[in-house]
Structure formats: structure tokens, C-alpha cells
Amino acid sequence: MPSSQAGYAPNLGFYLKSLKAQPVESSIENLISLLKRRQITNSRPCAVATAHLLLQVVAKFRWTNVNKLIERIQDVGRRLIEAQPREMVVGNIVRRVLGMVRDEAKEDRNDDASDSASNSQMGSPHQEHSDQGTSHLGGPPPSFSPLRFSTTEDSDSTEANGDDVFGGKPQTASRPPLITSHTSYAPAGGLPPQKSMFQLLSANPSPASTPSGAQSPHNTSSLNATSLSHRITTSSKDLKAEVIEGIEEIVDELDQADDRIAAQSLEYIHSNEVILTHSSSKSVQKFLLEAAKKRKFTVIIAESYPNDHEATHKSVTRSISTDAEGADELSTPKFSKSLSDAGITVILMTDATIFAIMSRVNKVILATHAVIANGGLIAAAGARIIAKAARVHRTPVIVVSGVYKLSPQYPFEFESLIEYGDPGNIVRYQDGALVENLEVDNPVYDYVPPDLVDLYITNIGAHAPSYLYRIVADHYKAEDINFDKPELQ
Amino acid sequence: MSHPQKGKVAAGGKGAAKAKKAAGGKKSENDREDTLQAVILADSFETRFNPFTLETPRCLLPLANTPLIEYTLEFLAMAGVADIFIYCGAHTSAVQSYILSSKWHPSTSAASPFNTLEIVKTTARSVGDALRDLDSRDLITGDFLLVHGDLVSNLPIDEALRNHRERRVKDKNAIMTMILRAGGLGEHRTKAKGITPVFVVDPGKNRCVHYEEMHPLQAHKYVDLDEELLKDHKNIEVRTDLIDCGIDICTPDVLALWAESFDYEVPRRHFLHGVLKDYELNGKTIHTEIVDDRYAARVFNLQSYDSVSKDVLGRWTYPLVPDSNLVAGQSYTFERGSLYKENDVMLARTCKAGKKTVLGKGTSVGAGTVVSNSIIGRDCQIGKNVTIKDAYIWDNVSIGDGSNVERAIIANEAVIGKSCKIQPGALISYKVDISDNTEIKPNQRITRAKRKRDEDSEIEEEEVSSDPSIVGSSGHGYEFRDAEEFSDDDEAAFHSSLIYSTQHLNLSSASISTLSSSISSADEPSGPRSRLSSFTSLSDDGDNEGFHHDAVQGLLDTLHEHGDFDSAKLEFMGLRLSNDATDHQIRRAIAVAFSKHISQLVDGEQKTEASKAAASAFATSGAVQFLKNVALSTGTEEDAVDFLRCLQKDAVNRGSGPLVLAALCQRLYEEEVVGEEAFLRWWEEAEGMGDDEDVEMKRVRGKTGVFVEWLREAESESESGSSEESSDDE
Secondary structure (H helix, E strand, O other): OOOOOOOOOOOHHHHHHHHHHOOHHHHHHHHHHHHHOOOOOOHHHHHHHHHHHHHHHHHHOOOOOHHHHHHHHHHHHHHHHHHOOOOHHHHHHHHHHHHHHHHHHHHHHHHHHHHHHHHHHHOHHHHHHHHHHHHHHHOOOOOOOOOOOOOOOHHHHHHHHHHHHOOOOHHHHOOOOOOOHHHOOOOOOOHHHHHHHHHHHHOOOOHHHOOOOOOOHHHOOOOOHHHHHHHHHHHHHHHHHHHHHHHHHHHHHHHHHHHHHHOOHHHOOOOOOEEEEEOOOHHHHHHHHHHHOOOOOEEEEEOOOOOOHHHHHHHHHOOOOOOOOOOOOOOOOOHHHHHHHOOOEEEEEOHHHHHHHHOOOOEEEEEOOEEOOOOOEEEEOOHHHHHHHHHHOOOOEEEEOOHHHEOOOOOOOHHHHOOEOOHHHOOOOOOHHHHHHOOOOOEOEEEEOHHHOOEEEEOOEEEOHHHHHHHHHHHOOHHHHOOOOHHHO | OOOOOOOOOOHHHHHHHHHHHHHOOOOOOOHHHOOOEEEEEOOOOOOOOOOHHHOOOHHHOEEOOEEHHHHHHHHHHHHOOOEEEEEEEOEHHHHHHHHHHOOOOOOOOOOOOOOEEEEEEOOOOOHHHHHHHHHHHOOOOOOEEEEEOOEEEOOOOHHHHHHHHHHHHHOOOEEEEEEEEEOOOOOOOOOOOOOEEEEEEEOOOOEEEEEEEEOOOOOOOOOOOOHHHHHHOOOOEEEOOEEEEEEEEEOHHHHHHHHHOOOOOOHHHHHHHHHHHOHHHHOOEEEEEEEOOOOEEEOOOHHHHHHHHHHHHOOOOOOOOHHHOOOOOOOOEEEOOOEEEOOOOEEOOOOEEOOOEEEOOOOEEOOOOEEEOOEEOOOOEEOOOOEEEOOEEOOOOEEOOOOEEEOOEEOOOOEEOOOOEEOOOOEEOOOOEEOOOOEEOOOOEEEOOOEEOOOOOOOOEEOOOOOHHHHOOOOEOEEOOOOHHHHOOHHHHHHOOOOOOOHHHHHHHHOHHHHHOOOEOOOOOOOOOOOOOOHHHHHOOOEOHHHHHHHHHHHHHHHHOOOOHHHHHHHHHHHHHHHOOOHHHHHHHHHHHHHHHHHHHHHOOOOOOHHHHHHHHHHOOOHHHHHHHHHOOOOOHHHHHHHHHHHHHHHOOOOOHHHHHHHHHHHHHHOOOOOHHHHHHHHHHHHHOHHHOOHHHHHHHHOHHHHHHHHHHHHHHHOOOOOOOOOOOO
């Protein structure tokens, strides 16, 4: 595990810092190398890195045609996925960005079609809005802090963010309240009003946004050649802004997923329950902590030897861990400390005793590495034992996972998703006889089939495993699902 | 040759990162910490991978189908190194073109994680020369990593760096930190076999206080510790369990030390040993960072090639495993049981590709073929019913139906015919063609490389005709033999074979090979050396191979050219001082030079008679004087006997050994270099061994018998018998 303390070893923190200064191509290659070398591992860091990289790709890519942009993102995505196919979130983020671009482009095309009609009629009333909105785009690209793990109420921050960058845009305001801002581009009930509002915007580029700063041809409804080309540039500029905004929303979603999941905890954790969890995960931690604010309960932690036990032990012994930046998801600082501080009884035990203790457990809460479209999940090794034991004892198994971990892919061979790590975690390399004579396998992940899971809690609510396909359909476009494998399309 | 790209690509990002680090509380250190530099020694200055390294530099040899230097560069990239200097000697252009086309060079690839990468061509003949060259170039501005181009490691070095700096802040004399991997006390495949490095460490301070290398054939099985060490250090650990992966964190002072000591050649047994020994003088300390997790090892000989390959397949080097596809264009996937397969591999339905196996792109495996524990490169054609076990097969190899390959290395574009049998330890180099139904014997090394004759620089390169007895009637290739000077030194004995075994070496006390193989050890400790009395221990005697080679070469040149021995003597004494050679080593070198020269004359085209050849050798001006003053400097009888023994031992290797020996003895007597007492004593000691005496040794001295008899007769007239100081013969 690369430490985030002083040192030269690159990690997520270094990478994000280097993004702006580097040319895009080296950033891409850099991320590929980091993924290959496992210097960025686990779902959240991979997702954050991918999202920020795509942001740069979109921001620095000059395109005239949306298809070019889609191709570009596909190309980058393909390379990233190839670099580390087992980090499925990378593909997820790429697909979501692609889906979003497609949505925006579709709206854009609709604009073009209705342009001349809407232009003269609806232009003037919204002039001021578009003035505000587009003037930002002419200036420097919107700045954002990639590592802003906002602790404020997420809806607030999102809106604040939207106001900041794209002040007064009707689109933001018109978002249907039922759908969270992160999934705004998903085809949902709120689409028609959005579309019409967006038309108003992009059909009325203000003079301020044109590079030449010359006359504004849209005051007249005549469509001469210059105005047409002018509109293409402006619309692509708008589109770019939209896409960037969309990616930023994904980044925000990544930041806030845990909080949103935690917010639902009181519905699932009751007083005096005994909860079993596995290794140490930030999502689970927040989930439990949130519940502990109101309720008292017991948590049993299986240490998850040999890959995560140190992180788990550390959390139990309260030693200070690395700070959150760049630290991977599964090693969480002050896990037990805050749990016990919050009044929870914490029991640490080995994985081997899971079955013995399962009869006393009321609920199992699992963290996950990736969720597959069929409702199964890829989680830290040992998860399947727990799920299986829970099934025998009819203990409910709850999986907490951000939607970003949900992958549309449905691999036929689950074995290929399981990464085999360093056998040195199991057998010391010093033991020459063991090294020479044994094959030491250290699978890092387990595949848990969907029938062993009772409930998924995501940042957009709770779902049965059989319902996940709907969420997949909401979040990914069918044409993007296998974009990295042309032979399957 | 150099491509200065100062801070072009990643400078901004790295700079930002550094700024953050500086804010993290390390402001006290000066700005030389800003970037981390690394020096890769891409040339090993060794010949352990011959015959492959005749055509390819060691760092480009494929390990699990990925060139070795990729692993090294990945390690450095993981560590966050910004500036790289690659030192190349032989095959510079190959390394250069590889690096330029790889993802590593910042000027040709956006993917390069380095700010600068410079390939330095040197004419150096040793690591020491390369580092002295580096020192003179002023490229290094701060602490740097010194690694070899054959390093495979996934160690995070941040902690070691931090410790190094902390020590450095406290004490400016802490010049170097070596990273060593604990290897456990038991047998371990990756530990250096044959030569065992002995690190004497003060565990409290992590300071290395003494270093030595030992090998199993050494008679002197002791580590000599200065008693001062025991006084100065409360705790001392003598560790032989460490895997020396050659990662050194150095300060620029290290280079200065190399520059001062012009005679150091090798980082460990010269530099480390020397600096530690001179602690009283220079006060420099060298520290160790002993790690016991993660992986670090060097591929420094064929056995370690074998073991590191196994470690890679066993995923000990994770994430540097084939399915990480470190090199662009690779597409390995991992299957349970460590089968790594690239796309487009054609496996016949009835073939068995077993465990711990790598199959490269475009390789096809025929029906009924069994592959296990093997690495097969790209585009190989494996026929039907072939058995491949524990073998390393590189790219574009074709193996005919029904062949059997076991524990061998087969290099690119080699062709193995049908129903061949490749026995364990065979090394088949580039483009060798073995015709059908041929059997390659164990440990045979076959090449098609043009032979370089750098020892007598007359012929630059010559094509060698194929040897049908080895590669079959229609095959191409000949058996590779090391240059003669090396055939009898330790490198060959321990390193040049794929399979490590002391068996042939232990046998050796009865066979030619060991008697003549004098195994070199570390610089001999300055302590008393003894036990030169018996024949067996003679062969086990420590020697300094570099010295021996250079000295013999120098003398031979003088003899060939009938040059002046006075200047040769100067040169010789210089060598002796710089290598700290013992008297015995000197005698041996001289003996070898003379006997070689004479036997060359005898076996050469002129077919000179042995006695004439000897006379001509002695006629070289100053030769007699040289022998008297240098070879037998002390003038004692013991020395003379030792010199004769060296002559005898060397004559074993010569075709006309007995003749040469007899002629030499006669000459030595006539020129009054060696007295008759010494001759008689030598003879009696040899006779005294009786059946213990080696057959070859006996054969060689056969012809000299007449001369000794004559001596005896001459002497018995005046005096009777010879006094014999009994020494502990076996």
C-alpha cells in the first residue's frame, strides 16, 4: 500500500495534483501505469481518478462533433479498462460519462432542430440567464477541488456548486426534487421540462460567449453561414460545459455516496442488535456511526486475514493511520475508535470463527468492491463465507455500496474477476521450503452470488438484488455497456 | 547519446507534489531532496549469461516474457524516481533502441513517469569504472538510488529513504543504505547459491560493519572480524540469510569514495568490503535496511534467472506479474494454478498446458504435447507430442514433433528438430538450429554467435563453423566455451550453469575441472593465510579472478612480443597492489602465463619443441630476473615448491602439459631460478600422496620424472636425501 506520507511513491493524491499541469496524454498513461502497478487500488480511488481524468480529457479535447468526443472518451476508457479490468469502477465511470454525453448531445440535436423556431420566440426572456451562465465559460475553466469530501448536507453543496459555476441556470433549478442531482441525466420523469429549458439556453448564446465578441447574429432569425458555424461552436461550448458539469456531479456523487448511504442506517440497524461486518470499510463505518448516534448495538468485525487484517487490527488498536487522502478505501483511520467512542461494543475475531458466531448475529453488513448486474458482488475475500454462513442461519445480509460500484457488465466467468494478490501475505517469503514446494494462492476478492444477498443499500435507496438490473438500465446506456469489447456489440 | 529533457513532462506535477511534501515538515533538509535520481547499471560487466549475452545485453533478456529492465524501471517508477541514468557498456545501442521505443523515455513517450532519462555509454570494464565515470560527469546532485538493470522488486522504498535521510541529518558520514531482503535461514531458491554474502550488522544502528563473501569450496571457512568491532558494538549479527538485491541508496559521497579508490571494481566485495575495512580511516558508515516483506531479488546468474522466474509466476513479485501486462501490447490473463496466457494462443485439444506456465501471443501447441512449469514466448511453434518441463523458451522458437525439453533455455528463433532430446541445463542461444534426432547433453551451451577474440585482439570477429557432432548433420551452431582465462575461475563454476549443483564441484577433488578451478572469493581478509600445504587445498585456494586475468594477460603479451620484463614488472606490481593479491596468486598468475605461452608455442603452427620454446621464453629480456624477484620474492624453498605446484596444476589443462612442465622445470633449474632442493621436495610431496594424488596431476608430472631422477643422482653424489619439513598433508 503506498503510504501518503512523505515519500516519492506516487499515489492518488499525487496523481490528482499532477492532473492539471500535465498534458492529457501523459495523465492517461500515468493513470494506466498506476492502475497496472496497483498504486491506485480499490473502488473509490479508482473511480475518483477516472472521473478526474475524464474531466481533463473533456476539458482539453477540441472537438467539432459530439461523436468525436464520444469516440475519444471510448478510446481513453478502453485503455483504462484494459489496464486493470478487475477494477470495474473504472469502466463504470467511463460508461456513465459516455451516457451523459449522449444525453447532452441528444438534447443538443433537438435544439438544433428547433433552433430557428425557438430562437426568436423564447430568446429574449432568458437573455439574462444565459448571459450569466455563459460568461463563466468564456473565462477560465471552472475550478473545483477534487478532494472535497464535503461534510455539509450534500444537496446544499451541490446546489451551491451549481450556483457557483453555472449561476442561475434554469436547468439546475428545474431538476425534479425526487431525483438526486447526481443522476440527473438518467432518463427519468423529469426529462421533458429539462429539455425545453435547455433549449432556451443553448439557443441563445450571448454575445459575451463568442470569442470574436462581434455582433450577435441570433437577434435575427436569418440563418446565414456564419451564424451557423457560430452556433456550432457555441453549442459545442455549451455542450462541453454541460459535460464537465455532469462529470463534476459524478465526482460529487463519489464524495457523498457514503453519507447518503449512512443516512439510511437507522432504518436497518436497531437497538441492541449484533451486527457482523468484515474487514474495514469506510462505507460500512459511516453507516454504523450514523446509526450509533441514536442507538446502541454490538459490532463484530471479522479481521479478514491476510489482506486487510492489518488495517482492521490497526483500527482496533486505535493506532493512527494515514490520513484519508490517498488512503484506500479499506484502510480506514480510527474505525474502531470512533465506533467505540460512539458507544458501540466492538468485537474483533478471526474469519475462521464466523460460522460459530453467526447464530448470535442479527445482521450481516458487507462492503463490496464491485456489484455485478445480476445482483452478485465482488467483495474482499471471505465475504462469501460470511454470506454462506448467514444463509445457513437465515441471517439477513445487507450490502452497502455506492451506485458507482454497480457494473453493467455480466461476466460469464466470475473467476476472471478475482484478483490474485501477493502470496507473501500468507506465507513469509523467508520460508524457502514453502516457497519452493507449495503453490500459494491469495485471492483478494470473493464472488458472492446474488441469492446470498438480501438487500443492497445504495446512495439512491435500498434495492433487492433482483432489482439491480433496473438501476443498471437507469445509469448506463445500452450502447455503452460493451463499448470496450467491440466483438460483443 | 544523452537526451536531456530537463523537467519537461512531469515537472509541474511532481513539483506540486514535492511542495506538499516539503510542507509536511521536512523543511530542514535542503533542496537536493527535491527529486530522486537513480542510476541503473545496465551492463553487468560479467559473462554469467553467456552465450546469450554475446548477442543481447543482460537487461534485455526476457524474464517471464518481459525484458528484465522493465522490472527495474517499474520498480523505480513505483518508487517515484524522477531522473534516470542508464549506464550501458556492451550492446549500448540495443539498450538505447529498446528504451527509445519503450514507454519509458520522456522524449518519445507520454507515458514516461520520469522527468529525464539519460543513457550513458561507457567504455568501463567494471562497475567501479562506470561509477568513477559517473562521478566525473557531475550528473548526480543528491541522494540517488543505485540499482542493477536486472533487479526485480516490488518493494516500497519510502521508508528506507526516510530512514536514510534521518541518519544522514544526524551524521553526514552515513553515506549509503543497502536494502536487503531477509531470506530465512533454511534453503531458499532465490538466495545466492555458491557464493554466500556475509553481512555483519549492528542491529541497533542498522549499520553494516563488515562484509565478506564465502563459497562452499573455500578451505578457509571463517569470517575474520576485527576485534575492534566487538569492542565498539554491543550487538553484532552475522547474517548469511540475506538476499542482496543490489538496491543502494547512496549519497554523492559514495561516488567520491569510488573515485578515490581507483582499484575498486565490484560494489560489494570491493567497495563495501573496502569502505568498511577503512572505517578507521575515513569514518564513513554504511547502513542496512533489512526488509522482510515484499520482494526484491536480482537476476545475476542463470540459477537466479530460474528462481526469479518461478517467483514471478508464483506472484511473489505482485503486482509485477505477467497478467499486469506491464509492457504495452501484452495481453496476459491469469488462470488459477498460475497459467498465464496471452490472446491468440492456439492450443490443440489434446495438449496439456499445465501449471505455472506462460504462453505468449501467437504460440501454437500441438496435439498430445505436455507443457508444465515453463515459460514460452511469442510466436513459438510447438509440435505434437512434445514434452516441455521447467524450460524457458523465448520468442519465435520452433520445436519439432516428439521432442523433449527439460530445464533448458532456448533463445529466440532457435529451431529444434523432431525427436530431439534437450537435457537439463542446456542453453541454446539465438538462431541455433538443431537437426532431427539430436540429443543435447546436460549443461551444453550452443551458440551461433561470431566469436570475439578480444584476448588477442588480432582477429575482430570470426564466424565459427557449425559442429555437426553437437547440433546434428543439418544443424547450425557450435558449442560455446568461455575464453580460456575464465574457464578455470569461479564464475564458470558457480554461475554459468542453469542448474546449481555442487556435485560436479565436489567430485572435483578427483577430477581435472576442480583442481584447476581455483575459486575466487572475496578479497582475502588481511588475516593470516595458511594451509597451502596440500594439493586439494591448493585448488580451493582463494583467488582474485580479476587480478589473475589481468596479470596473465599482461605477462602473455610481454612474452609474445618478446617485450621488456622490466616494464611488465611495473605493471604487474601495480596490479598486485591494486588487487591486494597474495604471493600465491602472483605465483599462480606467473606460472599460468609461462606455461600457457610455452604450450601455445608447442601446440601452435610452428610446432616448436618444448625445450626450445621454454628457452625462448626465458630468453625474453629480464624474464629470469622477473621470476626470481617477483615469483619467488622471498627466495624460500616453500615458495619455489608452491610455484612448481602451480605450474603442474596449470599444465594439466595444456595439451602438451607433461612436455611443457618438463621443459620448464629444466629451464628453471638451469637458470637457477628454482633450486634443486625445491624440486626434490615438490616431487616427494607429490609422490608422498600415493593413491590420493589425482590421476591427471600424476600424468602431467610423468615426463618430469626423468629430470628429477637426474637431479637426485646429481645430488646423491654430494649429499644424501632431502630434508622434508612435514606439513599437514592428508
